[in-house]
Amino acid sequence: MSAARLFLLQRASAAVLAVAVLVHLATILLAVRGGLTAGEILGRTAGNLAWLAFYLLFVVAAAIHAPIGLRAILREWAGWRGRSCDVAMALFAALLLLLGLRAAWAVYAA
Amino acid sequence: MSDTLSVSVHRGTSGARFDRFEVPRLPAQTVLDVVTWIQREADPTLAYRFACRVGMCGSCAMTVNGRPRWTCRTRVETAARDGRLTLEPLRNLPVVKDLVVDMAPFFAKWVKAEGVFTPRADLGADFAVVPPASPARAAADAAVECIGCGVCYSACDVVAWQPGYLGPAALNRSWTLVNDVRDGGQVARLAAVASDAGCHACHSHGSCTQHCPKALSPTASIAGLKRAVLRAALRGEA
Numbered sequence: 398m399s400a401a402r403l404f405l406l407q408r409a410s411a412a413v414l415a416v417a418v419l420v421h422l423a424t425i426l427l428a429v430r431g432g433l434t435a436g437e438i439l440g441r442t443a444g445n446l447a448w449l450a451f452y453l454l455f456v457v458a459a460a461i462h463a464p465i466g467l468r469a470i471l472r473e474w475a476g477w478r479g480r481s482c483d484v485a486m487a488l489f490a491a492l493l494l495l496l497g498l499r500a501a502w503a504v505y506a507a
Numbered sequence: 508m509s510d511t512l513s514v515s516v517h518r519g520t521s522g523a524r525f526d527r528f529e530v531p532r533l534p535a536q537t538v539l540d541v542v543t544w545i546q547r548e549a550d551p552t553l554a555y556r557f558a559c560r561v562g563m564c565g566s567c568a569m570t571v572n573g574r575p576r577w578t579c580r581t582r583v584e585t586a587a588r589d590g591r592l593t594l595e596p597l598r599n600l601p602v603v604k605d606l607v608v609d610m611a612p613f614f615a616k617w618v619k620a621e622g623v624f625t626p627r628a629d630l631g632a633d634f635a636v637v638p639p640a641s642p643a644r645a646a647a648d649a650a651v652e653c654i655g656c657g658v659c660y661s662a663c664d665v666v667a668w669q670p671g672y673l674g675p676a677a678l679n680r681s682w683t684l685v686n687d688v689r690d691g692g693q694v695a696r697l698a699a700v701a702s703d704a705g706c707h708a709c710h711s712h713g714s715c716t717q718h719c720p721k722a723l724s725p726t727a728s729i730a731g732l733k734r735a736v737l738r739a740a741l742r743g744e745a
Contacts, residue, residue, distance in 0.1 A: 401701040401736045401745035408737070472703065473669050 403465050410462035417455040439507040449505040456497030464490040509590050512583060514541055516553065517595040520602045525593070526550070538578035538586055539567050542594065542606065555606040562720065565656025569606050570595040575661035577720045597661040599674075613657050613676070620673045621699040622680035625692030635689045647686040650679050650728045652721050659715035659725050671704040675715035675725030678706055682728035685735050697739050706732040 428438055442448045464486040471477045471486075511529045518524045528545050539557055546553040557567035562580040569578050571586050572593055586592065600608035617623075637644050659675040660666055666674045681700050684690050700706050706729045715725040739745035 399701065399740075399745060400703045400705070400707055401697075401740040404701075404707050404733070405737060405740045469708075473665075473708070478703075 403468075406461050407465040410458040410465075413454060413458040414462055417451070417458060420451065421455065439504065442504045443507045444505065446505075449501060452501035452504060453498070456494065456501055460490050460494040460497060463493060512541065512587065512590055512592060514545065514592045514594065516542075516545065516605070517602075518553075518605050520604060522595075522602070532583070532590075536583045538569075538571050538576075538581045538583060538592065538594070541583060541592065542569075542578060553606070554604040563654070565654040565658075565720075568597055568656045568658050568661070568720075570597060570661065575658040575718055577656065577658070580720060597657050599661050599663065599666045599670075600657065608657075610657060613660055613674070614655070616673045616677040617655075617680055619699060620677035620681045620705070621692055621696035622677055622684065623692075624684060624687065625690055625695075627689055627691035630689055637688060641688075643686040643688055646731060647683045650723055650725075651683045653679055653723055654721065656720065658718050658720055662714040662718040664712060664714060665708055665710055669704070669708055672708045673700070673705055675709075675729065678709070678732055679723065679725040679728040682731050685732065694744065697736055697745055700732050701736040701739075701745050706736065709733075 467489065468482060468486045471482055510532055512532050514528045514530050515525045516528060518526050528549050530541050530544050530549075533540070539560060542553070542555050543557075546555065555567070555569070557579065558564040560567075560579045562577055565577065567578045568575060570576075571578060571581055572591075574586075575597055576586070578594075583592070594606060596602045596606050596608045600610065600613060603609050639645075639648075653676060655676060657676065659679075663672075663675055665672050678700060681696055684696060685693065690696075709726070709729045711726055711730070713726045716723070716727070719725065736745055
């Protein structure tokens with residue numbers, strides 16, 4: 398993938414994350430302040446398609462955003478360039494996606 | 508004002524040896540005057556580079572008390588308030604000797620960034636009319652006065668970290684050509700500046716803009732390139 402596409406994807410995913418992280422943090426703070434237990438929270442998210450859709454979007458954006466940024470850091474500070482770095486970052490993206498999707502599904506199907 | 512100035516000058520190529528000279532202070536003395544005095548009166552083996560002495564050619568750029576500057580346009584009283592000067596060659600370029608660097612890698616990057624005018628095939632024989640007030644011409648005007656002295660390149664930390672990075676001057680030159688309606692080499696140019704060594708490597712520290720003796724803003728030019736590349740990527744062209 399060209400550097401221009403990677404830049405575009407990172408900026409677009411950053412725009413999604415800016416909103417998603419705020420919603421995520423606000424929800425956690427509100428839920429905890431309200432004194433809800435983990436069980437009660439999961440009871441509310443289970444079967445809720447809106448939360449599932451939100452977290453799927455969040456996970457996909459994070460899986461795109463983090464490896465592109467990490468790639469830039471590794472190139473600049475560790476001097477790791479070329480195909481081996483790109484393959485490692487693709488695998489890192491797949492790992493984030495897998496772990497994230499598993500977590501999002503757990504919240505929905507609890 | 509004390510009578511003499513204590514000047515520490517980089518010698519050789521290693522970065523390890525500095526020679527100290529006591530140079531007579533004169534009113535309105537420039538740092539280039541100081542270097543010339545040392546070479547003529549104290550040590551004729553000192554190597555340095557200059558040509559015009561009046562801020563037109565850009566060849567006398569050096570690191571003065573840690574900052575890259577034109578020595579001909581730097582008064583001693585502004586650079587050395589405590590009466591001490593440390594003179595080193597420009598950073599980020601191979602040192603030839605003493606205060607002279609090899610500018611070849613710097614200009615090679617201008618070529619790599621497609622910083623060369625490529626006339627459009629359909630220009631015709633007549634003069635191309637470029638309205639001075641058009642947005643593209645105004646954008647080119649803001650960046651076009653670069654004389655290639657290498658001060659920004661020396662000031663740039665990203666060049667130091669990532670030696671392949673094209674650097675502020677080459678990217679600034681590309682930006683002027685991106686805004687040249689007569690130019691037909693835009694696809695190759697955007698591909699060159701959109702590479703990993705191109706505009707996206709810039710951290711927007713603004714050190715180039717801070718130090719540019721012509722008061723240009725390569726930072727703004729690089730931001731412009733990022734926008735141009737983004738538009739091309741959205742059109743599927745980059």
